[in-house]
Amino acid sequence: METVRVALITAMLTLLAGAAHAQGTPAPPDASLYFISPSDGATIKGPFWCRFGLRNMGVTHAGDDYPNSGHHHLLIDVDEPLEPTEPIPHDRRHHHFAAGQTEALLELAPGKHTLQLVLGDANHFPFRPPVISKKITVLIVTECPEASSPGDHECNAAAHDPRRSRVGGTH
Ligand SMILES: [Cu+2]
16 A cells, blocks of 8 residues: 555656646746857857847746746857757757856857857746847858958957957958
């Protein structure tokens, strides 16, 4: 009799845990995730800082389940939609910032790339509703276009970072 009860309780707990994950961790409806930089459509030469913006929620470590907080994920060149009931994949195109980082120095191959941010809960699941940024496109070049206007400060973005030397330009 005792064994049956234990088994029943275990089954119920498993069901409850499954239901909680299937529903996702709740996020405030006004939460918004966005790129501080780069901007959508930017032309960029060399490594660049990608900075993550989050409104109406907080950033914490993976594994911390404080309400209304999570950690960033950067999706690079991901076309398939995220599965809302499964953890965010962990591979070369899905980057987890489990220590609560809010920026990353990226170095991508020349060509067009898409970038998208997704906030994940303590267990790397998307929130409900999902807290996901607009997908932006950047063009990585080996040389900045000649005709780039003075306002086109995105090209050669790394040179504008105070942590990097501006010495050594070839033109
Ligand atoms: Cu994660």
